[in-house]
Amino acid sequence: MQPEVYGADDFLASAMVSKSPLTLDAGAFLKEREVSASYEVERAPLGTLPKWHLGDRLSHASGRFFTVEGLSIRTDFGPVPHWCQPIIVQPEIGILGILVKRIDGVLHFLMQAKMEPGNSTLVQYATTVQATPSNYQRVHGGRSTPYLEYFMEGTRRRVLFDQLLSEHGFWYLYKRNRNMIVEVPEDEDLPVESDFTWLTLGQLRHQLMLGNRVNMNARTVLSGISYGAADSDRLPCAEQSDGFHAELLKSHRTLRSAADLSGVLTWLIDQKAKFSSDVRRTSLRDMDEWICDADSIRHRDGRYFDIIGMSIQATSREVGTWWQPSLEPRAGNVVALICQRRAGVLRFLVQAMVQPGLTDRLELAPSVQFSPGYHRGPQDFPPLTEYLDAPESWIRLKAVQSEDGGRFFRADTLHLVVELPEDHEIEAPDNYRWMTLALLNRMTHFGYHVNVEARSLAACLL
Amino acid sequence: MQPEVYGADDFLASAMVSKSPLTLDAGAFLKEREVSASYEVERAPLGTLPKWHLGDRLSHASGRFFTVEGLSIRTDFGPVPHWCQPIIVQPEIGILGILVKRIDGVLHFLMQAKMEPGNSTLVQYATTVQATPSNYQRVHGGRSTPYLEYFMEGTRRRVLFDQLLSEHGFWYLYKRNRNMIVEVPEDEDLPVESDFTWLTLGQLRHQLMLGNRVNMNARTVLSGISYGAADSDRLPCAEQSDGFHAELLKSHRTLRSAADLSGVLTWLIDQKAKFSSDVRRTSLRDMDEWICDADSIRHRDGRYFDIIGMSIQATSREVGTWWQPSLEPRAGNVVALICQRRAGVLRFLVQAMVQPGLTDRLELAPSVQFSPGYHRGPQDFPPLTEYLDAPESWIRLKAVQSEDGGRFFRADTLHLVVELPEDHEIEAPDNYRWMTLALLNRMTHFGYHVNVEARSLAACLL
Numbered sequence: 010m011q012p013e014v015y016g017a018d019d020f021l022a023s024a025m026v027s028k029s030p031l032t033l034d035a036g037a038f039l040k041e042r043e044v045s046a047s048y049e050v051e052r053a054p055l056g057t058l059p060k061w062h063l064g065d066r067l068s069h070a071s072g073r074f075f076t077v078e079g080l081s082i083r084t085d086f087g088p089v090p091h092w093c094q095p096i097i098v099q100p101e102i103g104i105l106g107i108l109v110k111r112i113d114g115v116l117h118f119l120m121q122a123k124m125e126p127g128n129s130t131l132v133q134y135a136t137t138v139q140a141t142p143s144n145y146q147r148v149h150g151g152r153s154t155p156y157l158e159y160f161m162e163g164t165r166r167r168v169l170f171d172q173l174l175s176e177h178g179f180w181y182l183y184k185r186n187r188n189m190i191v192e193v194p195e196d197e198d199l200p201v202e203s204d205f206t207w208l209t210l211g212q213l214r215h216q217l218m219l220g221n222r223v224n225m226n227a228r229t230v231l232s233g234i235s236y237g238a239a240d241s242d243r244l245p246c247a248e249q250s251d252g253f254h255a256e257l258l259k260s261h262r263t264l265r266s267a268a269d270l271s272g273v274l275t276w277l278i279d280q281k282a283k284f285s286s287d288v289r290r291t292s293l294r295d296m297d298e299w300i301c302d303a304d305s306i307r308h309r310d311g312r313y314f315d316i317i318g319m320s321i322q323a324t325s326r327e328v329g330t331w332w333q334p335s336l337e338p339r340a341g342n343v344v345a346l347i348c349q350r351r352a353g354v355l356r357f358l359v360q361a362m363v364q365p366g367l368t369d370r371l372e373l374a375p376s377v378q379f380s381p382g383y384h385r386g387p388q389d390f391p392p393l394t395e396y397l398d399a400p401e402s403w404i405r406l407k408a409v410q411s412e413d414g415g416r417f418f419r420a421d422t423l424h425l426v427v428e429l430p431e432d433h434e435i436e437a438p439d440n441y442r443w444m445t446l447a448l449l450n451r452m453t454h455f456g457y458h459v460n461v462e463a464r465s466l467a468a469c470l471l
Numbered sequence: 472m473q474p475e476v477y478g479a480d481d482f483l484a485s486a487m488v489s490k491s492p493l494t495l496d497a498g499a500f501l502k503e504r505e506v507s508a509s510y511e512v513e514r515a516p517l518g519t520l521p522k523w524h525l526g527d528r529l530s531h532a533s534g535r536f537f538t539v540e541g542l543s544i545r546t547d548f549g550p551v552p553h554w555c556q557p558i559i560v561q562p563e564i565g566i567l568g569i570l571v572k573r574i575d576g577v578l579h580f581l582m583q584a585k586m587e588p589g590n591s592t593l594v595q596y597a598t599t600v601q602a603t604p605s606n607y608q609r610v611h612g613g614r615s616t617p618y619l620e621y622f623m624e625g626t627r628r629r630v631l632f633d634q635l636l637s638e639h640g641f642w643y644l645y646k647r648n649r650n651m652i653v654e655v656p657e658d659e660d661l662p663v664e665s666d667f668t669w670l671t672l673g674q675l676r677h678q679l680m681l682g683n684r685v686n687m688n689a690r691t692v693l694s695g696i697s698y699g700a701a702d703s704d705r706l707p708c709a710e711q712s713d714g715f716h717a718e719l720l721k722s723h724r725t726l727r728s729a730a731d732l733s734g735v736l737t738w739l740i741d742q743k744a745k746f747s748s749d750v751r752r753t754s755l756r757d758m759d760e761w762i763c764d765a766d767s768i769r770h771r772d773g774r775y776f777d778i779i780g781m782s783i784q785a786t787s788r789e790v791g792t793w794w795q796p797s798l799e800p801r802a803g804n805v806v807a808l809i810c811q812r813r814a815g816v817l818r819f820l821v822q823a824m825v826q827p828g829l830t831d832r833l834e835l836a837p838s839v840q841f842s843p844g845y846h847r848g849p850q851d852f853p854p855l856t857e858y859l860d861a862p863e864s865w866i867r868l869k870a871v872q873s874e875d876g877g878r879f880f881r882a883d884t885l886h887l888v889v890e891l892p893e894d895h896e897i898e899a900p901d902n903y904r905w906m907t908l909a910l911l912n913r914m915t916h917f918g919y920h921v922n923v924e925a926r927s928l929a930a931c932l933l
Contacts (some may be wrong), residue, residue: 162741170738187740275633278649279624282564290751368831454532
């Protein structure tokens with residue numbers, strides 16, 4: 010919903026710089042951090058979690074953090090008209106903020122190597138700040154969050170991106186965080202705390218392609234980056250890009266006409282009017298088919314996901330040991346974007362997808378969003394699932410990325426980008442639409458229009 | 472959220488035309504329609520409403536229409552941290568659409584003289600189409616909705632405005648309708664059905680200033696009209712406007728810089744992060760302080776509003792008699808916009824206001840939104856209430872407008888616009904902000920950013 014694109018040229022230039030004297034080896038920096046502290050993360054029965062109580066909902070004695078509640082969903086989207094599931098409720102708006110600064114003429118991103126207990130790869134690059142209101146509003150003891158002040162009212166420098174964006178609509182009820190990119194002036198002194206380092210966008214792109222190196226929160230913020238529109242086919246940096254990346258840049262920089270944009274918005278409202286969704290919170294105890302006991306909350310047939318306990322022991326941190334509930338999805342989540350050169354520009358197939366926890370019923374989702382726990386079997390598989398087995402030569406990205414390891418346990422999602430040959434014909438239902446990256450990015454800037462799964466893929470296409 | 476302003480010049484030109492050969496007397500047309508059919512509208516005990524059942528919620532046997540449910544609200548916005556109230560739940564997205572067409576060089580609006588049982592003035596100008604999904608999706612018997620096809624997917628002409636906008640956040644849970652303005656080409660033949668007539672925007676403006684002539688649904692759609700930005704102080708039509716209207720036009724046509732807009736959006740997110748709001752649906756039976764019986768649903772101290780039954784007898788319509796529940800507010804609702812010339816342009820003081828039924832916690836609201844039912848007494852009155860008693864010479868608009876008479880019973884709201892002298896100093900809390908009409912209109916185009924009370928006032932400032 011930003012009115013225009015800020016910092017576009019600087020972002021693009023930084024994306025083309027794959028080395029920086031400030032962080033010679035971005036992979037090694039992560040590794041160092043990982044070995045400098047060791048953690049033991051284990052599953053624990055819900056009943057053993059101190060101060061967490063399982064009743065009509067699962068909640069903490071202090072009333073803080075989050076709750077897990079029951080949800081009853083009725084919708085005419087997809088093959089299942091009615092189901093119940095637990096869902097995480099956390100109405101607070103947190104800040105996910107990245108500080109950027111032009112150093113030696115190149116925009117650098119201040120990234121934090123951060124441990125998240127639920128991730129398969131424990132330490133990954135995170136945003137400069139991940140802060141909840143309890144960090145930033147209330148006065149409380151303990152270490153303050155470094156760099157937080159740069160994202161607070163009245164003390165910000167130049168805001169390049171600032172938007173409330175949704176998170177996993179199957180796991181969270183109406184969850185959103187504030188995604189920000191704030192630029193610090195070149196001449197402002199900014200000490201680099203331990204665990205933090207400066208990376209160019211080119212370095213981040215490389216880490217993103219490797220997978221499991223850039224955490225979910227960082228990916229959603231990075232998806233807000235725009236490269237601006239180019240007037241001609243000639244891209245200033247094309248010579249530095251391989252073929253597919255040059256195509257991506259062109260798709261990012263294609264001019265969006267007002268009519269295109271207005272057409273997409275009207276089409277999206279059509280989809281919202283077409284599909285119904287009625288969502289009601291219920292007691293965990295009232296969910297048919299679900300078992301809630303001292304061990305976990307789980308579906309009787311092993312579907313959807315489990316709510317489990319997690320114990321975390323950090324050997325070298327002041328916090329020591331802590332416990333928390335966590336959501337463990339069924340293994341095998343895949344998100345895929347199908348793309349194709351159409352009318353000379355790479356376009357991506359997105360779908361308008363209803364998810365129970367979304368703020369306004371539906372958002373744009375990847376071409377395929379495949380969650381084994383949600384499908385009773387092949388008869389329930391979503392359209393286009395067959396493209397997950399596309400020939401190797403069509404695959405442009407194949408990387409496992411982790412979801413928020415602060416809430417989810419080993420939630421690894423395979424990210425795929427599949428490029429169809431230009432002469433391949435594909436048929437998709439009416440709630441699917443082809444978009445350039447420029448248009449998709451513009452929709453991200455509008456707020457609740459692009460879901461976190463699609464944004465996560467978009468971050469891998471910078 | 473429209474990317475740019477469509478039809479701006481045509482709208483402005485139409486606003487300056489106060490007479491049209493197509494409808495010589497807009498007031499007389501309404502009067503004729505009113506006498507051509509007579510209605511008797513009476514209060515009826517809830518228990519006598521056929522097919523409506525009062526249990527944990529109030530619902531229709533068919534599952535259609537809407538339900539009235541209980542709501543429990545906790546918020547740190549305003550003086551009351553916790554309360555319960557009934558709320559209308561109607562998740563369907565209806566279409567509120569106005570057809571416009573250039574006739575003899577002037578844009579005309581096809582308005583319907585429509586009876587709504589709850590209104591004090593029964594027949595008012597309504598949008599060309601007010602349709603729910605049961606009208607436009609399902610095949611069913613009965614008269615089809617005239618002109619509906621012009622608003623449907625694939626058959627629209629030129630879409631000038633299309634946005635999902637919220638409705639009364641104290642009375643509806645997450646309610647929104649699709650607000651549309653669609654232009655029909657000049658050469659397209661469009662028969663005018665009985666009860667319909669063509670008005671210029673100038674004629675509509677006059678009806679709006681009189682009060683109780685243009686219904687709520689029409690007002691919210693009209694609030695989407697933009698006049699576009701003027702490059703200089705000189706307004707093409709200024710000579711035809713009185714002093715205050717010329718000031719309004721200038722405020723409408725002031726260029727909005729990208730920085731202004733982005734500043735407002737960031738400030739609004741600040742407000743969303745600052746205030747909490749936790750809303751839970753409950754059984755009507757679980758609401759302390761509320762009485763639910765065969766007569767009505769009402770607060771034990773007579774606060775908030777009542778849910779009553781309404782019987783409607785139409786003497787000349789095929790429908791004959793029908794019954795429905797209705798919400799009757801306490802009398803005395805006032806909404807006021809305070810404005811002042813600041814830096815040479817008229818600016819309006821709006822507030823970021825939490826309301827329990829809003830989709831995303833808060834939206835921009837009028838300077839004062841005064842609902843007697845919600846205040847326990849003067850100690851609860853909202854900031855700036857004293858300006859409701861501003862000297863007569865400061866008052867620029869004073870008109871009673873009705874809320875949706877299809878749902879609400881005698882919900883009349885006094886609309887006030889108060890212009891402060893330039894040297895008058897006013898202090899408002901941090902969640903208040905001055906905006907030109909141009910900026911406020913831009914926020915309306917973004918979707919869930921301007922509440923229906925503020926939009927209703929904005930429609931009176933065209």
